[in-house]
Amino acid sequence: MDELLTFRLFIATVESGSLSAAAHQQGMALSSASHRxxxxxxxxxxxxxxxxxxxxSLTEEGAAFLQGCREAVAAMEQAEDRMHRRQAALSGEIVVTAPHDLGERRIGPALLAFQRRHPRVSLELHLSDGLSRGVGRGIDLAIRVGPLPDSALIGVPLGDDERRVVASPDYWGRRGxxxxxxxxxxxxxxxxxxxGEPQLPWRFQEGGRALSVPVSGSLRSNSGALLRRWAMEGAGVILKSSGDIREALAEGTLESVLDDFMPLSSGMHALMARDRYRPQRLEALVAWLKQWFREADGEGRRG
Structure with missing residues (x-):
């Protein structure tokens, strides 16, 4: 087991590009990690x-040894996973990243429900509206909406993400x-x-054909939650996931327009490293999320 810990430290050092970060990830002092x-x-x-x-940076010998380390760690993880299966209980840690608004409003409740069903699983959720980075380097799963950003990742569809153009009743009253x-x-x-890059243009459909509009305005943010708050306060128009604004639409604090030009749905995906062994707990979480969103979206459409 001591040898396996060294292998994991070596892998983490290569993937993070920092011995200090790898030591912190493995829960050991920097001096101990360097000595190992x-x-x-x-x-x-x-x-x-x-x-x-x-x-x-890796030497040529280091690159060759890295593959062997990964195979050894994967073999041990498979053995551990088989033991967990024999015990009929999921266990271990899963680190997830998701956009702020999606994470707080939809992923967070799903993770809480999953953990309550599997109390031996430890879950950590990082919220970031940036493109998914770090999958395979301390992050097990990234939830993202839109095109897959990296061919090194495999995306499991979780459902469609229908969007709406919305603003507050006050804004529509002032601007039409x-x-x-x-x-x-x-x-x-x-x-x-x-x-740092604006997500433009906004995309619609008209008569079955795609339509792009290069909108602009005085306020931008990398936080979808903040954009929603600004819109509710009458600052402007947002293009937002239906799931993120469902309550606001029901309460009347936001009102949608252009429903006949419904923006094209974007796929929501669970992104994982393509070349890594995936433990049963991770596979179970992805299956849980697929079912969670299927049921939640069905209730939303019925509502």
Whole structure:
């Protein structure tokens, strides 16, 4: 088991690019982690990592050894998982990342329900509206809406994400309601950004054909929750997931327009590392999320 811990430390160091980060992830002191890697290199008689003051990089020998380490760790994880199956109870840790609004309003409740059903599973949720990064490097699962961002990841569909163009009744009263998506060019649109890039244009459909509108406005944010709050306070128009604004629509604090030009649905996916063994607890969580959203979306449409 001590050897396996060293292998995991080596893998984490390569994937994070930092021995300090890897030591923290593995729950050990930096001095102990450094000693472990030095002993490993001495025993193998090779240099695994090129070390500079800023960067760690793999040597040719290190790259070859990395694959063996991953196979050894995966084999042990499979053995552990088989034991968990024999015990008929899921256990272990799962780290999930999701956008702020989606995570707080929809993923959070789903994770809570899953953990209550499987009390030996430990769950951690990181909220970020940026593109998914870190899957396979401390993150087990990323929930994202839209095109898959990285071919190194595999996406499991969780459902469609229908969107609406909405603003507050006060805003529509002051500015008038658009009759066509192009009318949004004359409105203050609240734009979501990801990694500093505005998510434009807004996409609609007309007569079965795609229609793009390069909207603009004075307020942008990488937080979908903040954009929703601004819209509810009359600051402008947002394009938002129906699931994120369901309560606001029901309460009348937001009102939708252009429903006949319904924006094209974006797929919601659970993203995982393509080349990694996936333990039973992770497979079970993905299956749970698929069923959760299927039932929640069905209730939403009936409501």
């Amino acid at each position: 890697l030095k002993r490993l290199e001495q025993r193998l008689g090779v240099t695994l990592l090129n070390r500079t003051t800023r960067v760690l 309601r658009p009759a066509h998506p192009r009318d949004l060019l004359e409105h203050d649109c609240l734009v979501l950004t990801r990694d």
